[in-house]
Amino acid sequence: MVETSWPKAEARRLLGTRVSRLDGPAKVTGTAKYTYDVARPGMLHARLVHCPHAHARITKLDVSAAQASPGVKAVRVIQGVGAEIQWAHDEIVLVAAATGEEAEDAARAVVVEYEVLAHHVDDLHLDQAPETRAEEEELAGEPEKAMAEAAVRSKGTYGLPVIAHNCLEPHGQVCEWNAAKDTLTAHCSTQAVAALAPQFAERVGLPAGNVHVICQYMGGGFGSKFSADRWGIECAEISRQAGGVPVKLMLDRRAELTIAGDRPSAYAEIEVGAQADGTLTAWISKSWGSGGLGGSGRPPLPYVFQIPHRRSVHHSIPTHTASSRAWRAPNHPQGCYLSMSALDDLAARLGMDPLAFVRKNEALLGPLAKTYLEELEIADRLMGWSARWKPRGGGKGPVVRGLGLSLHMWGGSGHRSSCEVTLQPDGSVEAKIATQDIGTGTRTVLAIVIAETLGLPLEEVRVQIGDSRYPASGGSGGSTTVGGVSAAARRAAVNALRMVFDKAAPALGTTPDLLEAVDGSIRVQGEPGRALTWRQAAALFGRAPVTATGGNPAPSGSGELELTGSGAGGVQMAEVDVDRETGVVKIRKMVAVQDCGLVVDLKTAESQVYGALIMGISSALAEEKVLDPVTGTLLNADFESYKMAGIGDIGELVVHLMTGPGYDERGVIGLGEPPVISPAAAIGNAVANALGVRVPLLPFTPQRVLDALESPGRGIV
Amino acid sequence: MTSRGDDPPRGLSRRAFLRGGAAAGVLSTGLLRGVPPVEAAPAAAPKSEAGVPILGPGPVAIKLRVNGQEVALRLEPRVTLLDALRTRLELTGAKKVCDRGTCGACTVLLDGKAVYACSVLALEAQGGDVRTVESLGSVERMHPLQAAFVDHDAQQCGFCTPGFVMAAKALLDRNPSPSLAEIHHGLAGNFCRCGTYAGIRRAVLQLAEAGAANPDYAPGLPGAPEPGEIENPRPRRQKNKKRKKPRGTGDG
Known part of the structure; x- marks a missing residue:
């Protein structure tokens, strides 16, 4: 059987x-042919004209010179005279020409005039926001009373700026309209090949079955590529307008960094209290942040630890920037960094080793408590934490070393x-399935299972994915x-x-x-x-x-057990060196111990964790979207100034996946999100351990480190 | 800016070209490393004030040597080597990512040196030997460096991978036995967003002479290393005395 x-x-x-x-x-x-690499016979190349202002109204638009420009086959006005533009770099006009160079010339020939309107792009100063949306307060127990009764209290402000997805393959597609058959073929760089077909269909007025979406290889999404996007719809329309010739439109790097994906910021004032033995009793937090015009998501506060008496309120600030998109583990890296920083500061006030502090509060760790404790034991061994941890700030000399830890959780069913x-x-x-391999190893996982x-x-099984005509499957998020x-x-x-x-x-x-x-x-x-x-x-x-x-899921009424589970816990530890003279933070070592149920492919699963550590290191040390308050535009919309970690910045990485009895029988659980949650929190705590003072605001640039050393406790502004 | 040791490309970079105010396509042939323009400027050809012939802005005939083959193209002078490869020759292994000489996804070899193809004009590559990732190995017969990338899963989405492979090739050609620090330096001009650096350095270490003896390297199937042995830059670090800081200077 x-x-x-x-x-x-x-x-x-x-x-x-x-x-x-x-x-x-x-x-x-x-x-491997990515969307950007697709070449179709007679294909045109399209370029966008973007709005240079964060908030403006179009007062004049003249595309006649663009239409007359050499090689141009079609020009589409996306937003015309009178349109109110709500963020810098929004799309105004699309041109398609025989070559990319000709399309660039034509885009430059488009004349647009604007009435510039007042904008707001500051997400850091809650009191200066012209508008906020207060979310519902979360309350349990009697936080004020418990805080007053706490033997030890710690209060601080912490924050994470907006960062970008910055996919190496930008958002984009090759669209091919067939007027005779009334069909659309769209090669898209997407995380949702099946879901994109009906999205296109609805917007261009075709039956969903007439749209064929293909994505064999895609160069990174991280949560930002679930939508057909307006530029995708416009690409389809300009193909129709040009008589059904294929048109390629890929965002350029400035557009990719500016409008194609943000992770919302989060800042918080947090007070947390405990009994003298370290038992957590009280949490009070006020947090805020922005994810653009749509505001921000709500970071889970307090994170992981279910502190009995707690109050948290979050304010979302709309800003004149493109709306945020899901970034790996939406809201969790923010909740994790804010919470783990505050709890680590409390542990320091208590004079406790953070590892002992977590263990002391085992009862607050929820259903994953056993997992966390097992993982902490392994992480302790891999990092040599117990043998080497020392209280904050005891180092001598210019370069000081520190250890930090963090815990995280995710669903992943x-x-x-x-x-x-x-x-x-x-x-x-x-095998055929309308899923996509976004770099996670989905093709390989399918072949292994079959x-x-x-x-x-393995080689006897042919796996076909990346095509919306195959049996439907969800987006990769x-x-x-x-x-x-x-x-x-x-x-x-x-x-x-x-x-x-x-x-x-x-x-x-x-x-x-x-x-x-x-x-x-x-x-x-x-x-x-x-x-x-x-x-x-x-x-x-x-x-x-x-x-x-x-x-x-399992067929209803079949009585079959599910093959996939939910609820993955992980712990991470970081060891850093911080130069107190230059402010430079260097990662020495990161340890990630992660649960993901039954592992299908250990090699690609580990790669997910390595990658998450590295992406987390990058966000901790370097990444931040810097907006000009005067013009409302992104100042670092290129790779030279939107800094990311390079191969020499990552230190030693140790990955351990929890497998075997107690884990395997939970079924297969996803791994793309959980390990990316903790790195910045663990690194921040290691930096505080090294320096003896908290650097509250990410990323830990030399300037921020030196500022924190000069005026400890100054907070995030 | 570029931080790798083996650029910038010789002669005229696209950036310098643009900075020079030559946006209309003015190009001094004198800077083309001695290579005469294929479309010889007739006596009546326009000349700049300095008396050198002007090419473009319309298409001009150029010849490139790519992966050992001579190819003739008609391109506007402003077309980069990367765009020529990708959109005229359908060599799409080199990727366009930052498009301004920072990320390395477009890395190709020009006369054996790694260059950013987005920052070299196609015109400028005339007379040189251009090698793209397509020349290195095929799916059926991968170059050992490519095989090592696969074994160590030095890729996720794979968009940066060809650039890393070519940068690593240039590094290993120049220094067959790089240390970990030299690998970090040699590949500092390439970015990955998925976070595959751990696999990349293991792959390159394996190719480096000392790295070939890396005890953790086990190509192929099963045999999960013990926890803590998975990532292994350490053996090489220990060779580096400078990294052994005296106790007490940092701990705490």
Whole structure:
């Protein structure tokens, strides 16, 4: 009998092993074709004209020179005279020409005049915001009373600025309108290949089935690529306008940094109180931040620790910047950094080792408490924390060293997904699913699950993704993909195998429940001699292919256990060196211990954690969108001034995934979000441990470090 | 700005070209490393005040040697080597990311040296030997450096990967046995957003002579290292005496 549940540890051949990503060779050889690389016959190149003002009204628009410009095939006015522009670099006009250079010339020839209006881009000073949206207050117990009774209290302000997704492949698409058939083919750099087709269809007025979205390779999304976007719709429309020729429109770097993705800022005044033994009792916080015109999300405060008496209120500040987009683990890095900084300051006030402080408050850690404690023990060993931790600020000399830690959590349950597995008469196996590999290893995960289930070598399974015509699957966000696609693929493959067993059983003179699929054969359990090769078994279906399907979640009423779980906990520790003369922070070592349920591919899973550590280090040390208060425009809209960590900035990285009993049976849980939550918090606490003072505002630039040393406790402004 | 050791490209960079106020396509052939323009300026060709012929702004004929093959193109003088490769020759391994010589995603080799193809004019690459990632190895027959990138999963979305591969190739050609610090320096001109630096340095270390003996490197399937042994810049760090700070200077 083929069980749907994941095979037990001793029966796994591929699950949980280190498998190199299947599309690795295509990527390292440059043969992987991304949206930016798509070339279609007769393809035009499009460029956008952007608004230079943060808030303005268009008073004059003249595209005649652009239309007459050499090579130009079509010009589209996206926002015309009278339109009110709400953020700098908003799209005004789109031009399409034979070459990119000609399109740039034409874009420059567009004349737009504006009435400049008052703008507000300051998200740091709550009291200066012309408008705020106070969210509902969260309240438990009696925080003021508990705070007054607390033996030890700590009060501080902390903050994280807006940062950018800054995908290396910018947002963009190649759109091809077919007027004769009334269809649209869109090659998109997207995290949601299935969901994009109906988005395009609705906006361009086609039946959803007439839109075909393709994304074989995509160069980074991090949460910013779930939408067809206005520039995508306009690209489709300009293809229609130009008579159905394909048009490529990719954002340039300035646009990518300015309008294609922000992580909201978050700042907070936090007071936290504890008993003398370190038991947390009270939390009071006021937080604020902005994610552009749409305001900001609400960071979870307090994070992880369910402090019994707590009050938190959050104010969202609308600013004249493009609305934020989901950035890996939306709101969690903010909640984590603010909370862990405040709690670390309290631990320092208590004179406690932060590790002991966390353990002391085990009862507040919720359902993941056991996971956290096990992970802390491993992290302690990997970092050498207990042997080396010292109270704050005891270092001598210009360069001082410090240790810091942080905890985080995430859901990560699999999204809705469906998969089909087709068995050809020659025995070849092909899986189709409208998911996308955004660099996480989705292709590889699918092949592992199907090959494992069918008892076939990995290379015998062909996985087809990145096409909206395949069975529907969710967008790759919120760490939901691996759970969703692996569960769907498992069920599809199990259903395929059941069909094979039904056919093979009579041929082998047995019943289906006594068969097993091992080493590329279908055989009677315990009797290796009574077997059919996979190909022989496939041939029993005659000369036509057969297809089985499977989905996630489990079919309702089936009584099947879910194959994907939720609720992943992780801990991270950081060791830094800080130069008190120059203010330079250097990462010496990061340790990440992470739970993600059943690991499908250990190699790509670890890569997720390494990558998250590095992205977190980058946000801690360098990243910040700097807006000019006078013009409201982004001052660092290029790679020279939007700083990111390079290969020499990351120190030593140690990754440990929790696997085995207690973890595997929870099913597959996503890993894209959780490990990116803690790095900045752990690094910030390490910096405070090294210096003896808190550097409250990210990123930890030399200037901020020196400012904190000069005036400790000055806060974030 | 570029921080790698092996640029900037010789001659005239696109940036210098633009900075020079030559936006109309004025190009002094005297700066083209001695290579005469293919479309020889006739006697009546316009000349700049300095008396040198003016090319463009319309398309001119140029010849490039790319991956060992001579190719003839007609391009506006302002077209970068990167755009020529990507949009005229369909060599899309080199990526356009920052488009101003900072991120390294467009790295190709010009006469063996790593250059940012976004910051070299196609005209300027005439007479040089241009090698793109496509010349290094194929999916079926990867170069050992590419195989090491795959083994160490030195890629996620993969958009920066060809640039890193070419930068690492230039580094290893110049210094077959780089230390970790030299790898960091040699690859400092490339950015990755997914965070694949850990895999990249393991891959390059493996290719470096000493790195080949890296005890943690185990290509292929199973055999999960013990926790703490997964990431291993340490053996090389320990060689670097400077990193061993005396106790007490920093701890605390």
